[in-house]
Structure formats: C-alpha cells, structure tokens
Amino acid sequence: MKSILLPLVFLFQFSSILLISSAYTLPDKYFINCGSDTDINSVNRVFTGDLNSGSVSFTKQGSSQVLDSNQVAGQASTTIYQTARVFRQRSLYEFQITNTSTTYLVRLHFFAFPSTTNLSMAVFDVSTSEFSLLRNFTFRNSTNAPTTKEFLFNITSGKFDIYFVPQVSSFAFVNAIEVFPAPESFIPDTALHITSSGSNGNYYKEIVSKVLYTIHRINVGGLTLAEENDTLWRNWVPDDSYLYNSNTAKNGTSYTGKLNYMGRVNEYTAPDFVYRTSKQMNIVDGSQSNNFNITWNFRVSKNTSHFIRVHFCDTVSPSLNVLTFNLFIAGKFRKEIKTYDEGNYQLAAPFYFDFVVDSDDSGILNISVGPNAKSDLENTAFLNGLEIMEIMEKSVSEAPVINNGTKKGLVLVLVVSVLGGLVFIGVLAVFIFFGRKKYRKTNPGEPLDSWSALPVFGGGSTHSRVTKKSVNGSNSLNLGLKVPFGEIQLATKNFDSKLVIGKGGFGTVYKGIFRNGVKVAVKRSQPGSGQGLSEFQTEIMVLSKIHNRHLVSLIGYCDERSEMILVYEFMEKGTLKDHLYDSKFPCLSWKQRLEICVGAARGLQYLHKGSDVGIIHRDIKPTNILLDENLVAKVADFGLSRSGPPDHDQTHVSTAVKGTFGYLDPEYFKTQHLTEKSDVYSFGVVLLEVLCARPAIDPSLPRDQVNLADWGKLCKNKGCLEDIVDPLIKDQINPNSLKKFAETFEKCLQEDSSDRPTMGDVLWDLEYALQLQQSPTKREPHEDSTTDASDVLTLPNVRRVPSLSESIVVEDSVLNSDSLNISESEVFSQLRIANAR
Structure with a gap:
C-alpha cells in the first residue's frame, strides 16, 4: 500500500510546489x-x-x-x-x-x-x-x-x-x-564550527566556495525515498543500519496532517516524507531503564571537515511548548532543542540546523539525541532526517590538457614533449657524470661499467627463468622492476649471514641497503632449486599491479643466474608475530594492537575490493603482517594469492587447498571453493591471536585448547573469554571495546562463509572497537551502553610459546577429522618453526 501511495503523494506535492514556490x-x-x-x-x-x-x-x-x-x-x-x-x-x-x-x-x-x-x-x-x-x-x-x-x-x-x-x-x-x-540560499555561507576540541562559538565561513560531496542522506524512521519521491530528485535511505543500539529507538507514528512550512524551510529543503516520519526514544511504560540516548554512527573521511544538516519536525508532542531535548554531535558538542521555539510556536513545523564538524582519525562520526535533564519522564527525543557532506578543498591547480585532435593542440603536445625530453636527458647526463666521478673516488679498483650509480630497474640477464606469463593469466611481468643480481649482492654484502632476518618455506630473508641509502628486505630462494617458481611469479604479478599504504611494496625482483629473488621495502619492526610472544620487542598495548588490526584489515579490504581485480590472499597470518617503524601494519607475502571470481555470477574459485595449518577456512578445506570469505576466516584467527598472544595451534595444551579458533569461540560462548586474554594487557582493555572485538572475531570464524562479514564490515567493526577503546570507560546512565564499565577483568596467566604454524600445501586431499589428535613430536615432524615463508 505504501508503494502505491508514495507516487500519488509525490504528484500532489509536485503540483503544489509550482503554485506555492514562485521563487x-x-x-x-x-x-x-x-x-x-x-x-x-x-x-x-x-x-x-x-x-x-x-x-x-x-x-x-x-x-x-x-x-x-x-x-x-x-x-x-x-x-x-x-x-x-x-x-x-x-x-x-x-x-x-x-x-x-x-x-x-x-x-x-x-x-x-x-x-x-x-x-x-x-x-x-x-x-x-x-x-x-x-x-x-x-x-x-x-x-x-x-x-x-x-x-x-x-x-x-x-x-x-x-x-x-x-x-x-x-x-x-x-x-x-x-x-x-539549486534553490536560492540552499547552502549557507557560514555554519557553527565543531572542531576536535568542541565548539567555541566560531563559524566556518565561505562554505559555498567549497565543494560539498554527499556521503549520507538519511530518512530517519522512514522508508527508502527514491528520486521520484523528492522534489530535487535526491535519494534518501533508512537509518536502521546506522543505529548503535536499536533497542533505544522506535519508529514514530507516520504523521498524516498538514505540515506548517515556515521561514527558510520549504518543500525543496527535504521531502514531506522526511518530516512525517521519525525515530523516537523507546520508552517502555515510562520506565527510565530504556531512557538512553539514540545514537547513529556514520563512516566519514578521516580528519576532514563535513557539512551536516539535521532535520526536525515536532509531530510527537501532545501540546505546545512541552518538549525539550538534547542533540549531541561527535561527543564534542551539545545543543538544547526547544521544538516550540524552533517551530515558530506551532507543531508540525519543519526546521533544521547546519553545522561544520571536523572528523577525527577514527573515520566514525556519531550523532545522538537524548533527554534533557530538566525534562519530565514522559518527554522524548526524536530525529527526522540527516545529511552529511564532505567539504572538499580546491586541489587542482589547472585543468587537465585535453587534446581534441586539432593541429594546434597536436603541435603544442609535440613541443612540450620534445622540450621535456631534452630537459630530462640533460639532467640525466649531469647525474650520471657526477655519479661516475664520485664512484671513481670511492671505488678506484672497480670497473666503471660493473655497477650503475643507483639500482637499475630494467635490463637484466638474458638467462631469465621467469616466464612472461602469469600463473593465472596471460599478463606480462613488469620488466621495469628487474634488479641486477650484482646490485643485490652489493646491498646484502654478498648475502652475509649476519644480515639474515628470517627464514621460511620460500627461502632466506636478508636486510640490505642500496647505494642510495634505501633499506630493503631481500627474499632469496635456494639457488637453482626450482622450488617456489609459481609463488615467485604470482608475487611479482600481484604486487606490480596493486599499491596501498597497508600492503608491503615490491621494489624489484631478480631472476638471473638461476636465482629467484624478491626485494621489498624494509619493515623496521618485523612481523606482528614477533611482537606477540617470545618477543624481544616491548609489549604492544591494546590500542596499538587494535590499530595494527585496523591497518591489516584496510590492506585486505583493498585487495578484495579496491584493486582492478579482486584478489584473495590465501595465507593471512601474523608472520605475513609486517610493521614499519611507526607500527603501521602492511600485509605481505602474496605467493599463494589468487584472483577472485572473474564475473559477478560466480561466487567462488575452485582450486586446490593452500594455506597455513590453523588459519585455513574449513569450508574452503572441505569444498576447495575459495572465496574472499576465506581470508576473513584466517583474519579472524589473527584477531584471536592478537587478543590472546598465543599461537593458532599449540599441541602442548589440552586437546580442546589446541586449536585457538575453536577454543576462542568456546570461551566466547561460555562467557569466559577473559580467561584467555593476554594478561599483559588485562588492565588496559575497555570492556566495550573487548565486547565489540569479540563479536567481530566470532563473526569471522563462522563455519558457513555466507554467515561471515565482508572485510569492509570487519574493518568498520574494528574501527569502532578502537573508537570505544579511546573513549572514556565510565558512562552516564542515559548513554547507549548498558555495560558496567567498572568491571575489572581478572585474568589468569597464559602461556606464551612460539607459534608452530607454518605454511602447508594440501593438493587435492582431505585431512582426517582426528588430525589434531597427535603428539608434540608428530607436530614438529610435520611443521617447522619459521618467521617467514
């Protein structure tokens, strides 16, 4: 019935606009x-x-x-x-x-x-x-x-x-x-500015000189409004998915009477439907127990100014001049809403407020309405609509050059190209001359032609062992990333054993320094072994096509003289595993661990959705999450990666099982159907490992505790998760943050992949867990959370032992369900302790 009424109301609304709004x-x-x-x-x-x-x-x-x-x-x-x-x-x-x-x-x-x-x-x-x-x-x-x-x-x-x-x-x-x-004065030139420290009464000016990019337009308490239901052909979406706690709110009764448009508000400000519906406080039988703020959380750009318009229309008050409540923005600002005053002393009168709000580095902006301390119990708080727009500053100094095919344009392009080429050649010649001159002084016994002044990316030996085809496709390898073997020898002091920083299934990892001072990590397979060629090719193909702050960067590769060598950016703080147990590093705080998890989730989200083609990592574990000098997390080791389904109709890729024991998606293991949710499962194990500081598989523990994923879910369901939390951080964790974090890993570890969230949803949950950790633990009675923030976690000692997990390959085979019923010696015979693949 609602779907039939909407177009009819819209037609009436449109005809009335032409009569009423002559401006x-x-x-x-x-x-x-x-x-x-x-x-x-x-x-x-x-x-x-x-x-x-x-x-x-x-x-x-x-x-x-x-x-x-x-x-x-x-x-x-x-x-x-x-x-x-x-x-x-x-x-x-x-x-x-x-x-x-x-x-x-x-x-x-x-x-x-x-x-x-x-x-x-x-x-x-x-x-x-x-x-x-x-x-x-x-x-x-x-x-x-x-x-x-x-x-x-x-x-x-x-x-x-x-x-x-x-x-x-x-x-x-x-x-x-x-x-x-747009209608005249549709966007104001100024609005109250809410900074990171709150509002001090100052105003953000010249809004109309910026670009406003719409990121959220919410019909609070109502249905989806498509363009045919809006006077300016806008789209509005329901608010339910943005609610922090749905138990605190209820949909108000849809208002069917006449709306009293007054002052600056007219039919173009927002559709009638927005003002006729609302979310109200869920007060049951006048009980104060449900009298909490209603809070909505929205994803926004980090550390950016946002224009926010908040819509109200009092159709809930039983009489005039009785309802007063509070509006909260970003936990930094409170405004008292007096509906009688703002509605020009009458009910059903739409009104709105505009603000400019600076977001923080959490990427989450919350809006709340709640009772005024002076209000009577029967009074409520409500919200009708909300618009959030990112404020974009000028960033393009001049328009891109467009070649329309004219002779004049072609001549201009040719002239610019030739001049640019001449300048480049001149600079390059000077650079080479002084580079060689310096090299003669520092290396008088070395032939000039043996080395270039800087690492050379290109050329290389003609005896290449790497084919020009990828493992999963026909794309050519990026030959511009090739590094001469001699340059790598120099950077690693001819693979000095003192520079070894890790060993794994692929080979040995060395620390190196190129002659321009750039630190690198050099991963070298056993020369001439021929093992790992497929992973070597895949790593190059993947990393030459993707670039993200939270993915480790491939600087180059070498395939000369029967070598397979990969050169990465050097990660000063090693692997995430290095910091969790038996560590030479200081203990990571809970906030640092959350930030690392958020960074890794961003990298995986980019792999799945942000690259040209969806990529599934297949080997997510703490040894493949690296940390730079600022503890920024970067996902590494793409040797087992696979492209996602080639089209939208396919849900999975059928492939032999590859991965690491303890992190393998059970559905992928049983069906050999690989999906992005396989990475989500592995990441869920990593989240547990971060929380508990114990390896994914520990055969020295009782049988029901050997597998961390199973043990963590069991403890979560029994309500005794605190029993396995790392005791070194037990006093740091905000209970609300722990609760959200536990919900997140539990969803990731669902047996059925369709029940698991996407990496985008995991990222959002982790960012929210971080926000909860950063917020004050103690809460007022009217706030959303009913968790007793004063509870103290009493945690036993948890053994901290090295991980026994190591990459395995199970080609077209199925492990017995009793495979975990093995002795410690048997585990050591099957798995090798290692820090890198």
Whole structure:
C-alpha cells in the first residue's frame, strides 16, 4: 500500500510546489544521457542524448558509445543506465552556464551494465578546473546497482567543464550527468564550527566556495525515498543500519496532517516524507531503564571537515511548548532543542540546523539525541532526517590538457614533449657524470661499467627463468622492476649471514641497503632449486599491479643466474608475530594492537575490493603482517594469492587447498571453493591471536585448547573469554571495546562463509572497537551502553610459546577429522618453526 501511495503523494506535492514556490522553478537543463542520441523522460525531467545537445559539448576523439548487451537490437534505450560514454584519453564535457554565482547540484551516474567493454574494469579520475571530485574511481559494489555521485558548489563562470582522466592502461566512462541550479540560499555561507576540541562559538565561513560531496542522506524512521519521491530528485535511505543500539529507538507514528512550512524551510529543503516520519526514544511504560540516548554512527573521511544538516519536525508532542531535548554531535558538542521555539510556536513545523564538524582519525562520526535533564519522564527525543557532506578543498591547480585532435593542440603536445625530453636527458647526463666521478673516488679498483650509480630497474640477464606469463593469466611481468643480481649482492654484502632476518618455506630473508641509502628486505630462494617458481611469479604479478599504504611494496625482483629473488621495502619492526610472544620487542598495548588490526584489515579490504581485480590472499597470518617503524601494519607475502571470481555470477574459485595449518577456512578445506570469505576466516584467527598472544595451534595444551579458533569461540560462548586474554594487557582493555572485538572475531570464524562479514564490515567493526577503546570507560546512565564499565577483568596467566604454524600445501586431499589428535613430536615432524615463508 505504501508503494502505491508514495507516487500519488509525490504528484500532489509536485503540483503544489509550482503554485506555492514562485521563487524557484524546476530546471529543464542540464540532464545528459551519455553515449546516446536518444532523449529519455525520467521523473519530470528529460535526459538529452549527448549527441543531440547543442549547449553541451564533449571530447569526441578517443571516445565511444557503449550499449547494454541485453538491449534488443535496434530498440532505443529506455533508461539512462543502458548507454554510456567511454573515454580512452583525457576528455571533458563542457556546459554553457547562464545563471552564474549560484549553487549547482552536479550528479554523475555510473552503472557497469553487460557490454562488449567491461565497464567494471575502468579506473579514472573526475575533476573540474578547480576541484578534484573523484580519484581512482572504479564501479564496484556488492549490489551491482547504479551509483550516483552528488556534489554541490558554486559555478562562477559561464563555462563549466567536467574532466574524465583514465588511469594508465585504463579508461573512463559515465552513463548520465546532471548539472542544474539549486534553490536560492540552499547552502549557507557560514555554519557553527565543531572542531576536535568542541565548539567555541566560531563559524566556518565561505562554505559555498567549497565543494560539498554527499556521503549520507538519511530518512530517519522512514522508508527508502527514491528520486521520484523528492522534489530535487535526491535519494534518501533508512537509518536502521546506522543505529548503535536499536533497542533505544522506535519508529514514530507516520504523521498524516498538514505540515506548517515556515521561514527558510520549504518543500525543496527535504521531502514531506522526511518530516512525517521519525525515530523516537523507546520508552517502555515510562520506565527510565530504556531512557538512553539514540545514537547513529556514520563512516566519514578521516580528519576532514563535513557539512551536516539535521532535520526536525515536532509531530510527537501532545501540546505546545512541552518538549525539550538534547542533540549531541561527535561527543564534542551539545545543543538544547526547544521544538516550540524552533517551530515558530506551532507543531508540525519543519526546521533544521547546519553545522561544520571536523572528523577525527577514527573515520566514525556519531550523532545522538537524548533527554534533557530538566525534562519530565514522559518527554522524548526524536530525529527526522540527516545529511552529511564532505567539504572538499580546491586541489587542482589547472585543468587537465585535453587534446581534441586539432593541429594546434597536436603541435603544442609535440613541443612540450620534445622540450621535456631534452630537459630530462640533460639532467640525466649531469647525474650520471657526477655519479661516475664520485664512484671513481670511492671505488678506484672497480670497473666503471660493473655497477650503475643507483639500482637499475630494467635490463637484466638474458638467462631469465621467469616466464612472461602469469600463473593465472596471460599478463606480462613488469620488466621495469628487474634488479641486477650484482646490485643485490652489493646491498646484502654478498648475502652475509649476519644480515639474515628470517627464514621460511620460500627461502632466506636478508636486510640490505642500496647505494642510495634505501633499506630493503631481500627474499632469496635456494639457488637453482626450482622450488617456489609459481609463488615467485604470482608475487611479482600481484604486487606490480596493486599499491596501498597497508600492503608491503615490491621494489624489484631478480631472476638471473638461476636465482629467484624478491626485494621489498624494509619493515623496521618485523612481523606482528614477533611482537606477540617470545618477543624481544616491548609489549604492544591494546590500542596499538587494535590499530595494527585496523591497518591489516584496510590492506585486505583493498585487495578484495579496491584493486582492478579482486584478489584473495590465501595465507593471512601474523608472520605475513609486517610493521614499519611507526607500527603501521602492511600485509605481505602474496605467493599463494589468487584472483577472485572473474564475473559477478560466480561466487567462488575452485582450486586446490593452500594455506597455513590453523588459519585455513574449513569450508574452503572441505569444498576447495575459495572465496574472499576465506581470508576473513584466517583474519579472524589473527584477531584471536592478537587478543590472546598465543599461537593458532599449540599441541602442548589440552586437546580442546589446541586449536585457538575453536577454543576462542568456546570461551566466547561460555562467557569466559577473559580467561584467555593476554594478561599483559588485562588492565588496559575497555570492556566495550573487548565486547565489540569479540563479536567481530566470532563473526569471522563462522563455519558457513555466507554467515561471515565482508572485510569492509570487519574493518568498520574494528574501527569502532578502537573508537570505544579511546573513549572514556565510565558512562552516564542515559548513554547507549548498558555495560558496567567498572568491571575489572581478572585474568589468569597464559602461556606464551612460539607459534608452530607454518605454511602447508594440501593438493587435492582431505585431512582426517582426528588430525589434531597427535603428539608434540608428530607436530614438529610435520611443521617447522619459521618467521617467514
């Protein structure tokens, strides 16, 4: 019934707007259907085919149309998501603007429909002449639904350009574009500024000179509102998934009477539906026990300013001038809400407040409403709607150079290229001359041609043992990463045993220093053994294509003289395992452990969703999580990695079982079906290991405690998790943080992969556990958590022994269910103690 009523109410609402709001007329441009010569009617606006538009132009050279392969041949598309414009080079759309110095809404629509061009492989930037809007954007989401990116900012010039810049060897695309003016004073120029230390009464100024990027638009207490339910074609989503504690809130009764629009609020501020529904405090029988704040948590960009608009409409008060409650923002600011005053002394009168809030490094922003200390018990608190927009500063100094194929443009490009080449050659010649001169002084007995002044990436021996094909595909290896064997010899002092920092299944790891002072970790297989060639190739293929702060960087490789050598950035603090037990390092605090887990989760999340193709690590464990000098975590060792399913229809990759005993996903082990959730299971074991500071497998313990994953889940279910927590940090852990952390690893360790969260969800939970650890333990009665923060964890001593876990390969085989019923000597015969693969 609701689905039938929404369009009817919307039609009435639209007709009333035209009569009531004479100050603003719904625009008829610009709505562009990209990659098409067809005009499409969509919710009271016409998207004009970009080939038909006379007032909008685009770069035609290097661009092409792409059509949905499911569309019937010869039939015109019926929606904006059945065509796209594809750009193979830097390109632009140019709009002629008549109404300047006005706030505009700019929306970019993306959908990777099935076509001859795999649109989901596109990686590109989007910018204007002053602002960078999207960086390294790629269309990837779990629902495979269209994505809309919305921006609001002033356009001050008569010409407005949107640039699409493909990444190297990729392309850009867009399905549709909207550029139209917003109502007058839609965005204020100033708003109360809430900094990291709270509000001191100062205001954030010149908001309209920035770009506002919409990241959350919430219909609190209501349903999803699609563009046909909004006067400005916005989308609003329900709030339930953002609630910190759903027991504290209930949906208010939907209001069906007349809304009293007053002052600056009108029908364009938000849809009627937003003001007719709300979340209210869940007060049961007037009991104070349920009288807690309602809190919503939102993911936001870290250490960034955000524009926040909070919507209210008092349809819950029984009479005038009785309801007063508090609004809390980011735990730093409180505002008393007097609905009678703000609603111009009448009920059902919409009103809103604007703020600029600086986020911290947690990436979480919380908004709460709660009772005023002076309120009577029967009074409540409520919220109707919420908008959060990231404030983007100017970041593009000049527009990207667009080559439209003209002779003038071609000449300019050639001149710039030639001049740039001459300058580069001159600098290189000077560099080589002084480099050789210096080398003669420091190494008079060494032939000049034996070494280059710096590590050389390229060239190499012709006796290469590495094929130019990857293990899982046909992509060529990145030959630009090749490092001469002699350079590696010099860096490691000819593989001096004193520089050994680890040994593992692949070989020995040495610390090295290149002649430019760069420290590296050199992993060398046994020369001439031929073992590990597949892992060697996979490692190079994976790390040459992905780059992230939380993934270890591959500096180069060498395959000369029957060698297989990998050169990585040097991680000063070693592996995570090095810090957990039998450690020469100081004990990690609980906060440090959480930060390390968050960093590793970010690296895995990037592997799964942020790279061009989804990658499954297959060997997540503490020895493959490295720490730099600042204890920043980086995931390492990609020798066993596999690409994810090649298309959205497949849920897994069928492959022989590989991984490390104690961390293997049981479902993958049984079915040989590898998924991203296999990494999630392994990471769950790592989380337990971080909490307990004991190895994943310890055969010296009683049988029910040998396997940490099983033992941890059992203790969690029995309510005695504190019995196995590392005693060295027992006094540091906030109980709320421990509770959230335990919920996280328990979800990761579910037997059925479909019950496990994604790495994105794991990351969110860990960031929240970190936020809880950083927040004060003691809580006021009206706050969300009912946990007694004063409880003290009483923990027994936990044995700290080296891990017996080591990488294993189980090719087309199944281990007996009694495989854990083995003696300590048998375990040592099967597994080798090691710190690196």
